[in-house]
Amino acid sequence: MHALTRLGLALTCTLPLHALAAPDASPADGYGPQLEGFQYPYPLNHFRFSSQGQALEMGYMDVAPSGKANGRTAVLMHGKNFCAATWEDSIEALxxxxxxxxAADQIGFCTSSKPENYQYSFQQLADNTHALLTSLGIDKADIIGHSTGGMLAARYALMYPQNSAHLALVNPIGLEDWKALGVPWRSVDQWYQRELKLTAEGVRKYEQSTYYAGHWKPEYDRWVDMLAGLNKGPGHKRVAWNSALIYDMIFTQPVYYELPNLAVPTLLLIGDADTTAIGSDIAPPDVKAKLGNYKVLGKDTAKRIPGSRLIEFPGKGHAPQMEDPAGFNKVLIEALAK
Incomplete structure (x- = not known):
């Protein structure tokens, strides 16, 4: 559909929501269903549009250059257990x-709408994001995706190569097809029951062992509180339901097989100690042993994406941009400049 036609149908607009006036509310009572009460590092706006017959809104930050403008735009896509706010250090550096x-929160996440029903697909989320960028007058951008945002960024570059100047994938999941490798299927109802039980303690334990290679820093606690607070707030059940639908999307819609079709200059930024793999908690031991080996996945993926460049961060886990912000951002900016 022509961009102007889609925008007309979408009733798109961008409205400022709030800035940085108030500190975080206490996570003891949880945050609102769109993360109300949690402070974002830059002013937060909402992009309002219509999708699948529903009025929805995406929270996003649009940050102007603080240094000499280079005429380029970087679009940051967050992971499943992350939000746009977790890109804080990279936003500042870029x-x-x-x-x-x-940096936008996708539908179903963080400061964005949690629909009662939504047919989630990476194509739909990419189209939502493209509509947002079009409304902001952005025709071409460097697309940077982390974790699940890496799957989305790859899908975006496949759908909109003409609008993607560069693609940077930071420990993206989906570098393997877990289902094909033998990970058991979970129903949406099973995912939902799992998500209803999410706690800060469980999040911290999982992230320390999987995301941060066994290490922990006090600054990570803020992001645990963010996720746990959202999941235990007044929108608890709606948040858990959308999370279940999103997990089903991740598991059943691999982008793995289409990575060789990428026609955009691609960077792979890989913490090689990462072990993230969807469904590894219920996979048989012999299957689990084969999953989430980013030391191998990074190299194999670099061979599958034409002309891609692999940059590894030895000993770093799933979120090198949060484990070593200064080192990661220096590498990212230098690589994008080339």
Whole structure:
């Protein structure tokens, strides 16, 4: 559909929601269903549009260059257990390097709508994001995705190569097809029951062992509180239901087989100690042993994406941009410049 036609149907607009006035509310009572009460590092806006017959809104930050403008835009896509706010250090670094930076929360996540029903697909989320960028007058951007956001970024670059200047994938999941490797299927109802039981203690334990290679820093606690607070707030059941639908999307819609079709200059930024794999908690031992080996997955994927460049972060886990912000952002900005 022509962009102007889609925008007309979508009733798109961008409205400022709030800035940085209030500190985080106490996570003891949880945050609102759109993460109300949690402070974002930059002013938060909402993009309002219609999708699948529903009025929805995406929370996003649009940060102007703080250094000499280079005429480029970086679009940051968050992971499943992350939010746009977790890109805080990268936003600051990219802005200082002259980039306009757009970091949005996808539908179903964080500060965005949690529909009662939604047919989730990476294509739909990519189309939502493209509509947002079009409304902001952004025709071309460097697309940077982390974790599940890496799957989305790859899908975006496949759908909109003409609008993607560069693609940077930071420990993306989906570098293997878990289902084909033998991970058991979970129903949406099973995912839902699992998500209803989410606790801060469980999140911290999982993230320390999987995301951060056994290490922990006090600054990670803020992101645990963010996720746990959202999941135990007044929108608890709606948040858990959307999370279940999203997990089903991740498991059943691999982008793995289409990675060789990428026609955009691609960077792979891989913490090689990462072990993230959807469904590894219920996989048979022999299957689990084969999953989430990013030391191998990074190299194998670099061979499958034409002309891609692999940069590894030895000993880092699933989120090198959070484990070593200064080191990661220096590498990212230098690599994008090339």
């Amino acid at each position: 802005s200082a390097a002259g980039y306009r930076v757009v």
